[in-house]
Amino acid sequence: MLTVCMIVLALLILLFAAGMFLLKYTCGRPKEYDYWDPEVLRSRGYESILEANARGRAWFESVPHEETTIRSKEGLRLKGYFVPCENARGTLLLMHGWHSSWKMDFAIALPFYHSLGLNLMIIEQRSQNGSEGKYMTYGVREREDCALWVKALADRLGKDSPIILGGLSMGAATVLMASNLEFEGNVKGIIADCGFTSPYAILKHVSGRGGKLPTGPVTSFLGIFTRLFAGFGVKECSTVDSLRRTKLPVLLIHGLADDFVPPEMSEESFEAAAGEKELILVEGAKHGMSYCVDQPRVEAAITGFVEKYI
Secondary structure: OHHHHHHHHHHHHHHHHHHHHHHHHHHEOOOOOOOOOHHHHHHOOOHHHHHHHHHHHHHHHHOOOEEEEEEOOOOOEEEEEEEOOOOOOEEEEEEOOOOOOHHHHOHHHHHHHHHOOEEEEEEEOOOOOOOOOOEOOOOOOHHHHHHHHHHHHHHHHOOOOEEEEEEEOHHHHHHHHHHHOOOOOEEEEEEEEOOOOOHHHHHHHHHOOOOOOOHHHHHHHHHHHHHHHHOOOOOOOOHHHHHHOOOOOEEEEEEOOOOOOOHHHHHHHHHHOOOOEEEEEEOOOOOOOHHHHOHHHHHHHHHHHHHHHO
């Protein structure tokens, strides 16, 4: 009997250790490293656009910008940068992706966004870069952070000042999941590039890429630990559910060569959206690379969206 109890205890300890390992790997705060380092950019698939990325970062440093912070509902200090535009017609709020930063995801496009007559509010997502937090939540708690950033903009610029929400990858999922919230600000629409549909869907997809794991049980097992230690459920929220309950217009962008977040996820979000909607699929673009692969088409779509809704 004692031996059986010891075996059961050992198995429970192993399961707990495995769960905590999965939690730390998927949701834990990334290790600090230099997002400006060309080697990091190369490792993330940015080899061909190093110069453009550097020009975007240099542009940011050359224009007036202000570091700003807010507090999340849990009291986390969240960091962002406000880039004013003279005679601005509105503000674009940008949220970056998982294990990333605005320097990686948006630097190239910042001058273009600004040229549309938009202030930029560039967010560092919770548990990444300069924002506090132990765990990322795949958009579930981040969508609440997004709403608080909208309130901060409304307090700063006035409640009638137009705001467009923008995001890439997990940032795209964040703003789409936030779409049905009651904003204390004048949100006019959403631009989402290569967003996944839910934490469960993307974790199941990524865990199954090797073809050796029972992806459903593994993801559900991880979900126990996200509930207990990270404060969110992997099935708690989805872009599909949120978009069915909002009339906000959305522009969805996705690369057809994306093997990290399948383009079918943006197609699913598009089908669910109850308001005005547009879907841009870019041939040959890997994850987060649509703007780089077909810049004229993506810029034209974004320009048209801004002109129509602001």
